[in-house]
Amino acid sequence: MVPRAADVVIVGGGSCGSVLAARLSEDPACSVLLIESGAGDPVPASPTPAHILPIGPGSPRVRLYSTTLRRGLAGTLVRGRGPGGSGAVNGAYFVRATPADLESWGSTIGGGPGRTGWSYGDALPYFRRSENDRDFGSSSAHGAAGPVPVSRRPAGEWSTTTARFVAAAEAMGFPGEPDKNAGGPPGIGPVPCNIDRGMRVDPGSAYLAAAAERPNLTVWTGATVAGLQSTAGAVRAVQVIRDGESLLVEAGTAVVAAGAIETPALLWRSGIGDPRILGAATVHPLPGVGREFSDHPEITVPYDPVPRRPAADPLVAERVPPPILEACLNLNSGDGAVEIRPYTASFGDAVPGNPRMPPVLGAALMAPRGRGRMVPHPTDPLGAPRIEHHYLSDPRDKAAAVAAVDLARGLLDASGIGAPIDGMTPHLGTSQHLSGTCPMGSDVGTSVVDQCCRVHGIAGLYIVDTSVFPRVPSRGPHATAVMLAERAAEFIASGFP
Template sequence: MVIVGGGSCGSVLAARLSEDPACSVLLIEAGAGGAVRGPSPAHILPIGPGSPRTRHYATTLRRGVAGALVRGCGLGGSGAVNGAYFVRATPADLDAWGSAVGGRSGRTGWSYGDTLPYFRRSEDDYDFGSSALHGDAGPVPVSRRTAESWSTVTARFVAAAGAMGFHAEPDKNAGGPAGVGPVPCNIDRGMRVDPGSAYLGAAARRPNLTVWAGTTVRALRTAAGTVHAVEVVRDGALLEVQAHNVVLAAGAIETPALLWRSGIGDPRMLGAAAVHALPGVGREFSDHPEITIPYNPAPPAGEQVSEECAAPPILEACLNLDSGDGAVEIRPYTASFGDAVPGNPPMPSVLGAALMSPWGRGRMVPHPADPWGAPRIEHHYLSDPRDKAAAAAAVDLARGLLDAAGLGAVIDGVPPRLGTSQHLSGTCPMGADPGTAVVDPRCRVHGLGGLYIADTSVFPRVPSRGPHATAVMLAERAAEFVASGLR
C-alpha cells in the first residue's frame, strides 16, 4: 500500500491502515523531515515568505486580482500550519453531498447520519465529551476558548453580535442553527495538535509503516486499466515502487497535478500524453472568498483580560449565518496577519467577511508548457451576480459589527480587500458519473483499478464551514473503504 501525501488526510490514512499488521504501508511525503514535528504554538502561523513548511501557488482570484495559495509541506501538511479551526461541515452540507453522489444512506452514503460516527471517532472533545454528537477517545483534541479567557477583540465582538439579535451557538460542531460562538480548535494548552502528530505520533513506530519524506512522486504507472507502481525521486535517484494499491492524499492542488503528469484527465488538455480519460480533473472547484476590512484598533476600555489571553489563537469565535442569500462567516481576528505570520511586514488589524456557500466555481489546468510547473489556477471569485450581492451584504454587516463592538475605526482610504480562505476543494470531485466526477462514493478513481483519492479534492463542493474536520472525517472513512478492498 502506497499513500502519496503526508498531510492531514495522509496521516490519518497511514495510521489507520497500518493498524492491521498484515498491511504494509509506505507513506511518501514531498516535504523534508522524516520525523513527526509534534504540537506547535497555535497563535503562530508559519506560512510566511521563506517558510520551509509551506508551498506557495499563484492564482487569479478574479479578473485583474492576483492572489496566493499556501499549502503545508511536510508531515501534517496544512493542518500543521493553519489557524487550527476544527469545525465540521453542517448537516445540510453533508446531506447535499450524500444526494450529489447518489444516495443519502447506506455504506457508501455521505449524509450527516452516515458521517457522524467518523467525526466522533476522530476527536477527543474536551468540552462536550462522549455523547451522541461527540467523541472523547479520538486522536485529535478539540477545545473551545471560554468566555472568561477571550481576548478583548473576541469579547467585544460576541457581545455586540448578541446585542444585535444574533443568537448564541455554543457548539459549532453540534449541527444546530448557525449563530455566534466559540470556534472548535485542535488545540491543547495553547498548542496546535495537527493530524500528523495526533495520528502518526505513535503509529510511526510500527514495523509495517515506512515514511519516506523529502521524496517526490513523479507519476503513476498504469497497465491494463490498473495502477501498479509509482515513480519517485528519492535522494536524487529515480525509483519505481511497485504497489497493489495507491491512495492519493496530496491535496487539492498536487493531487490533480499528479494525475495530469500520469496522463489521467481530460484528453483535450493532455493530448497525446493522455492514457485514461477523466474530464473532471480540475474542471471546477470551490473555495471561500473572504473580504477583509482593515481598521485602527480602539484603545482598551479598562477590560480585565486573563493572562491566558496573552497569545490566543488567531480566531476564538465567529458569527455564522445561513440564509436564502447563502452562508456567511464574520471573523474577528485576534491579531493582525503581520503579527501572526513570521516574515510578514506590518499589517493592519482586519475583520473578515467570508462567503461560505459561493455560487462561483474556479478552474485549474495543467501548466501550458511544463508538466512540472505549477498548475494554472483561476478562482473566478464574485463572477456570479449572487456572490457579488452576498459579498456586499456581508461587508455591510461586518462594518456594522465593527462599529457596534467598538473595535475601532475603518481606515480611511484603504478599501476592503478580496482574498481567499485557503479552503480549495473539489478539483477531483466525487460522484457517480465518470464524465464529470473523478472518484466514486468509495473514493475509487473511476475506471482505474488500485487507485483511490482521499483529500479535499474529492469534496463535491467546499463545506459551509472550514474544511479541516471534514477532511479528517473523509480520511477516516476512506481508510475503511481501502481496507475492505484489500480483503
C-alpha cells in the first residue's frame, strides 16, 4: 500500500535521515515515511570493507557535483546515494566536534545552556547515545550501548606508514591525544572509526536496518522530492516523483535531511530562499539559503614511498586491512587549526576504478575563514546547484596552508616513510565536509533554522543534516551529524502527544 500521508516525512536516507527514521519510528503511534533518491533495496546493505571507498567512476552509490575550489581550479564533490548516504562510502572517520566548536555554535545561535542550547555538555548525551565505544566503554565521556561501533586500531597493528608517522610526530614534541573523542587538547593519536572487524558500519546499517521491519516505518528508494507544498506558513505536503508517477504525500511534519547540497536545492525548488535569486518564484523569503558555507581545504603532498620488506610473520598478512586513516595529528596554532593525515593507501588503491596514484600526506585546514557560495541551477530545478568554495580567499587561510604543507613535509622527512616526488607539487582539494548551506542561528536574515532545527517562519518544517551547522567543525563532521540527528529526533518527537 502506498502511503498518501504520514505523521513525519523525511527527505533523504543518508546518515541523518537513517537516524531520524529509526528514532522517530520507535513510537508506534508515529507513522514515518523515509524518501531516498538513490536506488536499491530499502533495507540497507550489509556493512562494507572500510579500506575500500566505493566512490569510483560509474559507482551507483554516489552522485558527483562540480565545484570551483578557487578561481581557475575546478573540483569534484562526492556525495553518497542510497540508505546510509555518504556515511556508507566515506573513510569511516568518526570523530566528534570539539568543545570549542560547539561553544562557537552557541555564540552564533544564542539561547545558552539548557534543553535547546548547543554547548558540549548539551551535546554530550547524544554523542554517547549514538556510540558503542569498544575501547573506552561506558563512562561519563563515552557510551557503550549505542548503534554505532566505535574503535581505534591498536598501535601494534598499525601500518608502517602510520607507525613511522606517529613516532616522528612524538619525537618532534607534539603531545599525545589517545582519545580524540574525549574533548581534550589536540595532538597525535589514533582515529576513532565506525568500524567492526574491518567493516564500515554506517548509520544505514546501524540504525535503519534494525528498524526497517516496523509497521509504522515505510522506506522509498529511487524517489525524488520535487518540492514542498505549504499554505498559511506551514508545510502541508511533499511532492514526490516515484516510478514515473507524481505523488502528493500529506505530511504532519516534514524533515529535510538531503545533505548540504540537495537540501538547499529542495528549498529553492519550493520557493524558499533569497528573493534576489528566486524572483517571482519566491514563496517564503529566507536569504540565508546557500548564502555561505564552509568546508575543509586539503592540500595533499605526494611522495615516493620507501620500499617495504615482506612481513616475516605470516599472521601479519592475514590481519584485517587498515582503514584509510589510522591516526592523525591535530593542532591549533597562530595559523589556525590543522589536521595532518598519513593515509595508509593511495586513493588509486582505495577507490576502485581510479588510476594508479602515489601515496600522499594530507594537510587540511580545519577552521578555514573563507566561505563558499551556492546558487540554484539556472535552468533546471532538479539540476545540480552551482557551487563555489572560495578556498584560500582569506589571506590568513593562505598563510595557514603554507605552514601546514611545511609541517607535512617536515613530518614526511622525519618519519622516513618516503620522499616528496620531484616535479609533483602539493595539490589543493577538498575534504568533502561541506557544511552550513542552511545554517542554524537566531538572525533570520542570515540563518535558515532555529536552535531546534525548525525552519524560520514555516511551521512543521525541519532541516537536519550538515547544512545546518553554523560552521564546519574542526574535526570531520560525521559523528557530529549523527549526534545532531539524535538530538533533533527528540525536538521533533516532542511535537507529538
